[in-house]
Amino acid sequence: MRYLKEVLESRELLANLTLREIRGQYKRTIFGQLWSLVNPLASMLVYTLVFALIIRVQPEAGDPSGLDIFAVWLLCGLLPWTFFSNVVQQGMGSILSNVGLVQKVYFARIVLPLSKVGSVGYNWLFEMGVLVVVLVICGAFVWPWLPLVVVTMVLLAIFAAGLALMLAVANVHFRDTQYFVSIIMQIWMYLTPIIYPISLVATQSDKYGGLFGTTVTILDVYRINPLERFVAVFRQLLYDNRWPDPQDFLLCAIWALAAFTVGLWIFRRSERGLAEAL
Amino acid sequence: MSEIAVKIEDVSKKFRLYHERNQSIKSAIMRGRRSVHEDFWALKDVGFEVPVGSTFGLIGSNGSGKSTLLKCLAKIYYPETGSITYNGKIAALLEVGSGFHPELSGRENIFLNGSILGMSKKEITGKFDEIVDFSGVEQFIDQPVKNYSSGMYVRLGFSVAINVNPDILVVDEVLAVGDTEFQAKCAQKFVDFKNEGRTVILVSHSMESVREMCDSAAWLSHGELIKVGPADETIDAYLRSLPGASAA
Ligand SMILES: Nc1ncnc2c1ncn2[C@@H]1O[C@H](COP(=O)(O)OP(=O)(O)OP(=O)(O)O)[C@@H](O)[C@H]1O
Numbered sequence A: 001m002r003y004l005k006e007v008l009e010s011r012e013l014l015a016n017l018t019l020r021e022i023r024g025q026y027k028r029t030i031f032g033q034l035w036s037l038v039n040p041l042a043s044m045l046v047y048t049l050v051f052a053l054i055i056r057v058q059p060e061a062g063d064p065s066g067l068d069i070f071a072v073w074l075l076c077g078l079l080p081w082t083f084f085s086n087v088v089q090q091g092m093g094s095i096l097s098n099v100g101l102v103q104k105v106y107f108a109r110i111v112l113p114l115s116k117v118g119s120v121g122y123n124w125l126f127e128m129g130v131l132v133v134v135l136v137i138c139g140a141f142v143w144p145w146l147p148l149v150v151v152t153m154v155l156l157a158i159f160a161a162g163l164a165l166m167l168a169v170a171n172v173h174f175r176d177t178q179y180f181v182s183i184i185m186q187i188w189m190y191l192t193p194i195i196y197p198i199s200l201v202a203t204q205s206d207k208y209g210g211l212f213g214t215t216v217t218i219l220d221v222y223r224i225n226p227l228e229r230f231v232a233v234f235r236q237l238l239y240d241n242r243w244p245d246p247q248d249f250l251l252c253a254i255w256a257l258a259a260f261t262v263g264l265w266i267f268r269r270s271e272r273g274l275a276e277a278l
Numbered sequence B: 001m002s003e004i005a006v007k008i009e010d011v012s013k014k015f016r017l018y019h020e021r022n023q024s025i026k027s028a029i030m031r032g033r034r035s036v037h038e039d040f041w042a043l044k045d046v047g048f049e050v051p052v053g054s055t056f057g058l059i060g061s062n063g064s065g066k067s068t069l070l071k072c073l074a075k076i077y078y079p080e081t082g083s084i085t086y087n088g089k090i091a092a093l094l095e096v097g098s099g100f101h102p103e104l105s106g107r108e109n110i111f112l113n114g115s116i117l118g119m120s121k122k123e124i125t126g127k128f129d130e131i132v133d134f135s136g137v138e139q140f141i142d143q144p145v146k147n148y149s150s151g152m153y154v155r156l157g158f159s160v161a162i163n164v165n166p167d168i169l170v171v172d173e174v175l176a177v178g179d180t181e182f183q184a185k186c187a188q189k190f191v192d193f194k195n196e197g198r199t200v201i202l203v204s205h206s207m208e209s210v211r212e213m214c215d216s217a218a219w220l221s222h223g224e225l226i227k228v229g230p231a232d233e234t235i236d237a238y239l240r241s242l243p244g245a246s247a248a
């Protein structure tokens, strides 16, 4: 509890560090904030080309929204994923990239990874805003679902922050954690139904039946992945325009709280030794 | 005796000196998670008291543990044994301008650095003019700080730190970069501090300035406290211990 109070007292510092990241990011670039749209756009073009036009992946049309546009469907999953992956990777490196600060000034160290959640989240908010505009233009009726979208975004941010906290500590002690994680992130992305619909996995899983003679299917194992639930909820809200599956939504919340609690606990335990270990 | 601002009791600090450091997962696994290290005590049972309203100097040769002690005071390192008790708010100036973002302007950096040092936005706004004034870099305040000279960098950083208004200010030898005028300004600031009843603990290799500014001093050698007492006596004892030293 005392720790939480200290963290709360540092919220102004957190805001300032976040601003530092945001302001410093696109200084002296001509297009400024627009750059944050370029990356998702480029990935969208590539994935759409390869998966929709060449491999002919066909996700179901949005129900009840009636949307049937691969690129939009893709973005509803890709943007949350990119945010998640960036927060984990940047937050993880945040202690190491601020060696000067950590070794010279006392402050609640937790603001470093958290400020990355803020700065990456700021870009994400911007991207999601653009996505909403696109959805509206395409004829989706998203407005009533926006509050829930925001709640899910917060849950995903909490989940990502939890992982970032754990990994930030690991990264100080073992510097190759970040290389490791960047590979895991690539694999993880393909293990999540972002560029292909989960129905493809379901079909294969049905064909195969229960694993090792049990009733557990491949699909059940596949759905342990927390990001699968998050992506599902985002698509239900944004693309389908309907209430999210309560089970999915609940699991998102549980995953977020669990990851954050563990992350906070680990970070807090190792915080004192960080300056020396650097 | 007057009130005590900082009480350091039997503080010992250990560092691990790694012969083969496991900083990669691979080497950790290959060597069965054992890294080879030996313990090195950078501070050994150091204890003294600093009275409120005094200016206190820490002297000693390179590697004697002065900065380590200051970092323990600043809660950056945590001593293995012993305890440090404070009476009031502490601010440490171990490296000026840590936390400056090179691409941001002096103005933006004042707010950033101020909040890193624990000031609220309101406090910084209130003191902004004073900070800029003291630093003497008005003309460049809207330039990115990467275009500052190293002296200007120090000036700005120091001005922010001194305006945090701590009861106890801890300063490592950071002022050496400033020019004579700025050093005089800082010395004056320390005197003001003292008159306001605040405490300053500083590390310096310049015996003249320690003699001039400090009431008392402590001499560290190889992590051990050799002598603590009035500044003049401690400095003389330290100078006498140096090889080839005449009574300075
Ligand atoms: N993080 C660390 N890990 C291992 N050893 C350290 C660490 N920090 C300091 N030391 C060791 O502790 C000893 C004291 O260092 P310290 O920086 O306190 O010296 P100092 O008195 O400030 O010297 P100087 O006058 O050069 O500034 C040195 O031998 C140094 O090698």
Ligand SMILES: [Mg+2]
Pocket: B066, B067, B068, B172
């Ligand atoms: Mg030093």
